Amino acid sequence: MPYDFDKPVNRRDTHSMKWDVKEHELPMWVADMDFQTAPEIRAAIQERAAHGVFGYSVVPEEWYQAYMGWWERRYGFSMEKEWLVFCTGVVPAISSMVRKLATVGENVLVQTPVYNIFFNSIVNNGRNIVENPLQYDGNGYQMDLEDLERKLSNPQTTLMILCNPHNPVGRIWSRWVSCAGNIM
Ligand SMILES: Cc1ncc(COP(=O)(O)O)c(C=O)c1O
Numbered sequence: 001m002p003y004d005f006d007k008p009v010n011r012r013d014t015h016s017m018k019w020d021v022k023e024h025e026l027p028m029w030v031a032d033m034d035f036q037t038a039p040e041i042r043a044a045i046q047e048r049a050a051h052g053v054f055g056y057s058v059v060p061e062e063w064y065q066a067y068m069g070w071w072e073r074r075y076g077f078s079m080e081k082e083w084l085v086f087c088t089g090v091v092p093a094i095s096s097m098v099r100k101l102a103t104v105g106e107n108v109l110v111q112t113p114v115y116n117i118f119f120n121s122i123v124n125n126g127r128n129i130v131e132n133p134l135q136y137d138g139n140g141y142q143m144d145l146e147d148l149e150r151k152l153s154n155p156q157t158t159l160m161i162l163c164n165p166h167n168p169v170g171r172i173w174s175r176w177v178s179c180a181g182n183i184m
Pocket of ligand 1: 167
């Protein structure tokens with residue numbers, strides 16, 4: 001199945017947060033894709049919509065198999081079905097994890113600059129933010145591992161949210177994560 005990532009689609013007047021803006025405004029601040037969703041996905045949504053009844057749903061077995069199979073095929077990583085919890089988005093998942101894994105008043109570490117909603121999911125749940133600033137060395141951003149170790153050694157810092165790929169620095173962290181002045 002060929003996928004077309006170049007076909008321009010007019011998104012104005014579709015209640016698009018990105019494109020329902022003034023005529024010459026270029027809304028590049030939001031990571032919202034402008035190509036159409038894959039034809040297989042659109043066909044599946046159309047088929048479901050054609051059924052016409054939208055009651056309460058269960059998470060089907062196919063969802064688990066699709067998810068586990070994707071990780072197995074791409075990364076050779078097998079996971080147990082019991083590890084998976086269905087969630088409607090990354091942000092609700094992060095908020096739930098902050099509530100589950102850190103207690104009110106504890107610290108959650110993030111590597112800044114980072115996607116702004118990480119801050120909301122920590123502060124709105126009554127946890128504190130601890131920043132481990134990334135270091136720019138003229139070529140790209142590196143982790144400051146000494147600062148990270150020091151901050152994580154605080155027993156009040158019980159959770160770290162790793163952003164990978166990192167938004168906004170545009171890095172995919174490798175296993176051999178590089179620290180400032182030590183590019184690998
Ligand atoms: C790092 C990061 N996490 C999560 C999201 C949002 O994910 P979702 O829309 O699935 O909640 C974004 C969106 O730009 C992001 O940059």
